[in-house]
Amino acid sequence: MIGRKRLSPTMRPLGRIRAYARFLAAAFAVNVKSTLEYRVNFLLQFFGMMLNNAAFAAFWVVLIARTGNVGGYGFSDVMLVWAFVSTSFGLAHIVFGNVRQLGRIIMEGGLDVYLLQPKDVWINALASKTIVSAWGDFAYGFIVLAMTTGADPERWALFVALVIPGALIFAATFAAAESLAFFIGNSSAISSALTEFMLSFSLYPEGIYGSGMRWMLYTIVPSGFVAFMPLRIFKALDWRLAPVLFLIAVAYVWLSYALFNMGLRRYESGNRMDARV
């Protein structure tokens, strides 16, 4: 603490947020550098992921040309859903690249290295890696946005405001499923199932699911909050609902964080020697 200004009790939370924002920015910068180390691989994965997403666009353009709409969604609605989901999903995996490796890290005793460091274990573990192909997903949403809504700055600002809580919800949900490894050991089946569910349900029109399923899309598989609700807010250009989505994201993050910390008490060191380079 020598030479450091002590924060007043009311300033401490703000100071901590700033410190973690700096930490996330530093982790992000290191991850970007390591990604760009293999440029060909980066470009391949980047364009490969965009191509993957574009293949489904071809499917929808053909189908909706024949039917007019599917489940109440026209072509631009489906494309916007894809934009929200791919950019949120991409952002979650760029910033929190370990989010779908967390269970393996827990199982193999790999948390030791994070426990010894002076940052929060959960944030540190999640942010210490980036997924290269996620950049393709991230960019795809913006390309779709440019193609469907043009260069309207208000729409772009709202899009960004809506994908941030979407990314937090994706990361929190995946991290919660992976944290089950503390309680049940190998949780890979549950977490892959949840990933498949969340992505698959998010990418198709909400109207095709019966009312009996909708409750699930706004609770344990929160596709509704990363795809359908952002679409409704975006189409209505209703800024008032954006903070609601942020509050929902905070609730998911809090639950996921609480589950992780509850599990962390049961964690046993693997006595593993690791070095983070």
Add this chain to the structure above:
Amino acid sequence: MRSLRRGSRVYAVAASTAMREKLAYPGNFAGSMFTYALFVFIFSRVWAGAYSGTTEIAGYTMRMSVWYFIVAEVPSFGFGRFFWTLSRDMKSGQVAYLLVRPYDFIRYNFAEKFGGSLVEACVILAEGLAVGLMLVGPPPATASAMAAMTRPLFLAASLLMAGTLNYLLQMTIAMTAFWFEENEAFFWIFQKFSLVVGTLMPIEFLPRAAARIAVWTPFPYLSYAPARIAVAFSFSDALSLLARQALWIAVALWLARIVFASGSRRLSVNGG
């Protein structure tokens, strides 16, 4: 004659070993089975939404479209991932161990990879039949009892040919590793074309000009052919589809052999 029989035995043993290996770990099917069931369920909902204002799209009813998807996804799930192991073997140098052995590189790999995948394809097909029956009832009826009896045979033949064609095309793409270290992009392009041209929906759904071009490419014969036989069976159509699949297998085999002959000359093996 005896050497030919002995030669074929090598491939049969490779295939049966791969099959037994797959069957030894039945839990490994769970992931594909789960994803397949989820896809079928979601697409049954997509088709329900698409058919909400109409009974027929491009000659297909909703039940036909759902069954089409169920069968078209079988080759994707069963035979759609040869590339990754083949390409990895080429890049890691594992290929050097196979090249010095006294058997045909392409045939041996076919026996080994296809054998294992056949088990997975059968599991997925059985699951698809069960899921389809639950979601939309039995597959569309055929015109006669004779057609109903022979349809499964044509379907099985078409699925096997779709798997063979899938292997040969993926093998050819994997062998581009002799020239390019990063060859995944070629596979992704191939995979996406096969997804759009005949897997997610029948080629009759495509705009007329696109459908006319598509039939001259190998993509419809990877998924469309067996799925079409399953939902709109007629002897003449089925025979024509099988003939076209056989033709594309011959072309793909020729292509694979040319790429192998040219690429293997570039291989340099160091160390032991």
